[in-house]
Amino acid sequence: MTTPDTTPATAERPATPTPASSPIQAAHECLARGGTLPQALATLAQVAALRGAGHDDYPFMHDAVFAAAKAALFPKVRARAHLKNDNVFNGLTGEQQRQVLDAAAETFPDAHDVLSDAYCAAANRLAGPLPKIDDETLPAVSVAGVLVFVYLHHETGALCVSVDLEETWSALRRPDSTIPLQVTINGTPVFDDSNLARANGTTVPAPLPGIAGEFTPLELDCLARTAGEAAGGGNGIGDETLSAHQLALAERAYDLHMAEFEGEDTPTS
Structure with missing residues:
Protein backbone atom coordinates (compact mmCIF):
# COMPACT_ATOMS: atom_id res chain seq x y z
CA MET A 1 0.00 0.00 0.00
CA THR A 2 1.34 3.37 -0.99
CA THR A 3 1.72 5.99 1.75
CA PRO A 4 -0.12 9.19 0.81
CA ASP A 5 1.97 12.31 0.33
CA THR A 6 1.22 14.67 3.22
CA THR A 7 3.73 17.34 2.24
CA PRO A 8 1.96 20.73 2.33
CA ALA A 9 1.44 22.25 -1.07
CA THR A 10 3.63 25.25 -1.73
CA ALA A 11 3.20 28.02 -4.27
CA GLU A 12 5.32 27.72 -7.36
CA ARG A 13 8.28 30.02 -7.14
CA PRO A 14 7.99 32.81 -9.73
CA ALA A 15 10.36 32.33 -12.62
CA THR A 16 13.13 34.81 -13.20
CA PRO A 17 11.70 37.50 -15.50
CA THR A 18 13.25 38.12 -18.88
CA PRO A 19 13.30 41.29 -20.98
CA ALA A 20 11.06 39.50 -23.49
CA SER A 21 8.00 40.08 -21.29
CA SER A 22 6.49 43.52 -20.84
CA PRO A 23 6.93 44.60 -17.19
CA ILE A 24 3.23 44.62 -16.27
CA GLN A 25 2.60 41.36 -18.12
CA ALA A 26 5.49 39.71 -16.25
CA ALA A 27 4.01 40.89 -12.94
CA HIS A 28 0.56 39.49 -13.74
CA GLU A 29 2.15 36.20 -14.83
CA CYS A 30 3.98 36.05 -11.51
CA LEU A 31 0.65 36.27 -9.63
CA ALA A 32 -0.91 33.67 -11.92
CA ARG A 33 1.89 31.24 -11.06
CA GLY A 34 1.16 31.63 -7.35
CA GLY A 35 3.60 34.36 -6.50
CA THR A 36 2.85 36.90 -3.78
CA LEU A 37 2.00 40.51 -4.50
CA PRO A 38 5.42 41.75 -3.28
CA GLN A 39 7.04 39.20 -5.61
CA ALA A 40 4.88 40.40 -8.48
CA LEU A 41 5.78 44.04 -7.80
CA ALA A 42 9.45 43.10 -7.58
CA THR A 43 9.13 41.26 -10.89
CA LEU A 44 7.58 44.36 -12.47
CA ALA A 45 10.46 46.51 -11.26
CA GLN A 46 13.09 43.98 -12.28
CA VAL A 47 11.81 43.64 -15.85
CA ALA A 48 11.56 47.44 -16.09
CA ALA A 49 15.17 47.71 -14.93
CA LEU A 50 16.31 45.09 -17.44
CA ARG A 51 14.57 47.03 -20.22
CA GLY A 52 15.46 50.53 -19.11
CA ALA A 53 17.87 52.19 -16.75
CA GLY A 54 19.83 49.07 -15.83
CA HIS A 55 19.94 46.56 -13.03
CA ASP A 56 21.66 48.97 -10.65
CA ASP A 57 18.40 50.92 -10.40
CA TYR A 58 16.38 47.87 -9.39
CA PRO A 59 16.06 48.70 -5.63
CA PHE A 60 14.89 52.24 -6.38
CA MET A 61 12.39 51.07 -8.99
CA HIS A 62 11.13 48.36 -6.65
CA ASP A 63 10.33 51.00 -4.02
CA ALA A 64 8.79 53.28 -6.63
CA VAL A 65 6.36 50.57 -7.72
CA PHE A 66 5.26 50.02 -4.14
CA ALA A 67 4.83 53.75 -3.62
CA ALA A 68 2.79 54.13 -6.81
CA ALA A 69 0.43 51.29 -5.95
CA LYS A 70 0.00 52.43 -2.35
CA ALA A 71 -0.66 56.01 -3.38
CA ALA A 72 -3.32 54.85 -5.83
CA LEU A 73 -5.22 52.36 -3.64
CA PHE A 74 -4.28 53.35 -0.12
CA PRO A 75 -4.00 57.16 -0.06
CA LYS A 76 -4.34 57.30 3.73
CA VAL A 77 -1.40 54.98 4.32
CA ARG A 78 1.79 56.95 4.84
CA ALA A 79 4.66 55.49 2.79
CA ARG A 80 7.58 54.41 4.95
CA ALA A 81 11.24 54.29 3.99
CA HIS A 82 11.59 50.51 3.62
CA LEU A 83 8.65 49.65 1.42
CA LYS A 84 10.14 46.31 0.37
CA ASN A 85 9.47 44.99 3.89
CA ASP A 86 6.04 46.59 4.19
CA ASN A 87 3.07 44.37 5.07
CA VAL A 88 0.37 46.78 3.89
CA PHE A 89 -0.73 44.33 1.16
CA ASN A 90 -1.15 41.35 3.46
CA GLY A 91 -4.62 39.84 3.40
CA LEU A 92 -5.65 41.17 -0.01
CA THR A 93 -7.64 38.80 -2.20
CA GLY A 94 -6.33 37.73 -5.58
CA GLU A 95 -8.62 40.21 -7.29
CA GLN A 96 -7.42 43.01 -5.03
CA GLN A 97 -3.82 42.10 -5.80
CA ARG A 98 -4.55 42.38 -9.51
CA GLN A 99 -6.15 45.77 -8.86
CA VAL A 100 -2.95 46.91 -7.14
CA LEU A 101 -0.92 45.91 -10.19
CA ASP A 102 -3.33 47.71 -12.49
CA ALA A 103 -3.18 50.82 -10.29
CA ALA A 104 0.61 50.73 -10.42
CA ALA A 105 0.42 50.43 -14.20
CA GLU A 106 -1.68 53.60 -14.33
CA THR A 107 0.83 55.67 -12.37
CA PHE A 108 4.18 54.02 -13.06
CA PRO A 109 5.38 54.36 -16.70
CA ASP A 110 8.05 51.70 -16.38
CA ALA A 111 5.30 49.14 -15.82
CA HIS A 112 5.11 49.13 -19.62
CA ASP A 113 7.37 48.90 -22.64
CA VAL A 114 9.16 52.22 -23.23
CA LEU A 115 7.18 54.62 -25.45
CA SER A 116 4.24 52.22 -25.75
CA ASP A 117 0.77 53.79 -25.59
CA ALA A 118 0.37 52.81 -21.91
CA TYR A 119 3.89 54.06 -21.05
CA CYS A 120 3.19 57.46 -22.60
CA ALA A 121 -0.23 57.71 -20.92
CA ALA A 122 1.24 56.99 -17.48
CA ALA A 123 4.11 59.45 -18.03
CA ASN A 124 1.71 62.16 -19.16
CA ARG A 125 -0.39 61.64 -16.02
CA LEU A 126 2.70 62.39 -13.95
CA ARG A 174 18.89 56.15 -27.54
CA PRO A 175 22.15 54.23 -27.91
CA ASP A 176 23.64 57.36 -29.54
CA SER A 177 22.65 59.37 -26.40
CA THR A 178 20.04 61.44 -28.24
CA ILE A 179 16.42 61.90 -27.13
CA PRO A 180 13.55 61.34 -29.60
CA LEU A 181 12.19 64.87 -29.85
CA GLN A 182 9.60 66.67 -31.97
CA VAL A 183 8.87 70.42 -31.75
CA THR A 184 5.91 71.93 -33.61
CA ILE A 185 4.47 75.41 -34.02
CA ASN A 186 0.80 75.52 -34.92
CA GLY A 187 1.04 71.88 -35.94
CA THR A 188 4.04 72.33 -38.26
CA PRO A 189 7.25 70.55 -37.19
CA VAL A 190 10.19 72.92 -36.83
CA PHE A 191 12.34 70.15 -35.37
CA ASP A 192 11.63 66.44 -35.66
CA ASP A 193 14.07 63.75 -34.57
CA SER A 194 11.33 61.38 -33.43
CA ASN A 195 11.66 57.63 -33.91
CA LEU A 196 8.96 57.78 -36.58
CA ALA A 197 10.74 60.55 -38.49
CA ARG A 198 14.01 58.62 -38.39
CA ALA A 199 12.30 55.47 -39.64
CA ASN A 200 10.61 57.36 -42.50
CA GLY A 201 13.62 59.52 -43.35
CA THR A 202 11.65 62.71 -42.66
CA THR A 203 13.68 64.32 -39.88
CA VAL A 204 13.56 68.12 -39.62
CA PRO A 205 15.92 69.68 -40.44
CA ALA A 206 16.77 67.15 -43.14
CA PRO A 207 20.22 65.52 -42.96
CA LEU A 208 22.93 67.08 -45.09
CA PRO A 209 23.51 65.29 -48.40
CA GLY A 210 26.32 62.81 -48.96
CA ILE A 211 28.84 61.88 -46.31
CA ALA A 212 28.29 65.25 -44.58
CA GLY A 213 25.09 63.79 -43.16
CA GLU A 214 27.18 61.30 -41.22
CA PHE A 215 28.67 64.04 -39.05
CA THR A 216 27.37 66.40 -36.40
CA PRO A 217 27.69 70.18 -36.94
CA LEU A 218 30.58 70.30 -34.47
CA GLU A 219 32.36 67.48 -36.28
CA LEU A 220 31.88 69.23 -39.63
CA ASP A 221 33.38 72.37 -38.14
CA CYS A 222 36.36 70.37 -36.94
CA LEU A 223 36.77 68.81 -40.41
CA ALA A 224 36.74 72.27 -41.99
CA ARG A 225 39.45 73.43 -39.60
CA THR A 226 41.44 70.27 -40.31
CA ALA A 227 41.27 70.91 -44.05
CA GLY A 228 42.33 74.51 -43.47
CA GLU A 229 45.35 73.49 -41.43
CA ALA A 230 46.33 70.70 -43.81
CA ALA A 231 45.99 72.78 -46.99
CA GLY A 232 46.56 76.39 -46.03
CA GLY A 233 49.34 75.64 -43.56
CA GLY A 234 51.16 73.30 -45.88
CA ASN A 235 50.91 70.46 -43.35
CA GLY A 236 50.40 66.79 -44.10
CA ILE A 237 47.46 64.95 -42.54
CA GLY A 238 49.89 63.02 -40.34
CA ASP A 239 51.61 66.14 -39.01
CA GLU A 240 52.01 66.51 -35.27
CA THR A 241 50.30 69.91 -35.53
CA LEU A 242 46.91 68.15 -35.83
CA SER A 243 45.12 66.84 -32.77
CA ALA A 244 44.15 63.18 -32.33
CA HIS A 245 40.48 64.21 -32.72
CA GLN A 246 41.23 65.97 -36.03
CA LEU A 247 43.16 62.97 -37.33
CA ALA A 248 40.35 60.57 -36.35
CA LEU A 249 37.73 62.69 -38.11
CA ALA A 250 39.88 63.02 -41.21
CA GLU A 251 40.37 59.24 -41.35
CA ARG A 252 36.63 58.68 -40.89
CA ALA A 253 35.77 61.15 -43.67
CA TYR A 254 38.31 59.54 -45.99
CA ASP A 255 36.92 56.03 -45.31
CA LEU A 256 33.36 57.19 -46.00
CA HIS A 257 34.50 58.97 -49.16
CA MET A 258 36.37 55.90 -50.44
CA ALA A 259 33.39 53.67 -49.67
CA GLU A 260 31.43 55.52 -52.36
CA PHE A 261 33.94 54.29 -54.94
CA GLU A 262 33.96 50.66 -53.84
CA GLY A 263 34.37 48.48 -56.92
CA GLU A 264 35.35 51.44 -59.09
CA ASP A 265 38.69 52.88 -60.07
CA THR A 266 40.41 54.89 -57.37
CA PRO A 267 39.27 58.51 -57.73
CA THR A 268 41.81 61.05 -58.85
CA SER A 269 42.14 64.50 -57.38
Missing part, protein backbone atom coordinates in the same frame (compact mmCIF):
# COMPACT_ATOMS: atom_id res chain seq x y z
CA ALA A 127 3.40 65.64 -15.82
CA GLY A 128 2.95 68.82 -13.84
CA PRO A 129 3.32 72.60 -14.05
CA LEU A 130 6.08 74.45 -12.23
CA PRO A 131 5.12 78.11 -11.65
CA LYS A 132 7.56 80.98 -11.23
CA ILE A 133 8.09 81.34 -7.48
CA ASP A 134 10.88 83.97 -7.30
CA ASP A 135 13.17 86.12 -9.44
CA GLU A 136 15.47 83.17 -10.16
CA THR A 137 12.88 80.74 -11.55
CA LEU A 138 10.80 80.54 -14.72
CA PRO A 139 7.44 78.84 -15.40
CA ALA A 140 7.81 75.34 -16.80
CA VAL A 141 6.14 71.99 -17.38
CA SER A 142 7.86 68.78 -16.29
CA VAL A 143 7.33 65.66 -18.44
CA ALA A 144 9.46 62.48 -18.24
CA GLY A 145 12.22 64.42 -16.50
CA VAL A 146 12.27 67.07 -19.25
CA LEU A 147 11.66 70.70 -18.31
CA VAL A 148 9.92 72.85 -20.92
CA PHE A 149 10.14 76.54 -20.02
CA VAL A 150 7.71 79.00 -21.63
CA TYR A 151 8.07 82.63 -20.65
CA LEU A 152 8.05 86.24 -21.84
CA HIS A 153 11.48 87.85 -22.03
CA HIS A 154 11.77 91.64 -21.90
CA GLU A 155 15.32 91.89 -23.32
CA THR A 156 14.59 89.86 -26.47
CA GLY A 157 11.00 91.11 -26.64
CA ALA A 158 9.78 87.60 -27.34
CA LEU A 159 7.87 84.59 -26.09
CA CYS A 160 10.66 82.14 -25.33
CA VAL A 161 10.44 78.36 -25.32
CA SER A 162 13.36 76.45 -23.81
CA VAL A 163 13.76 72.67 -23.44
CA ASP A 164 16.09 71.27 -20.76
CA LEU A 165 16.90 67.60 -21.48
CA GLU A 166 19.51 67.11 -18.75
CA GLU A 167 17.24 65.09 -16.43
CA THR A 168 15.39 63.14 -19.15
CA TRP A 169 14.52 59.62 -18.01
CA SER A 170 17.36 57.31 -19.00
CA ALA A 171 14.95 54.81 -20.60
CA LEU A 172 14.21 57.40 -23.31
CA ARG A 173 17.84 57.85 -24.33
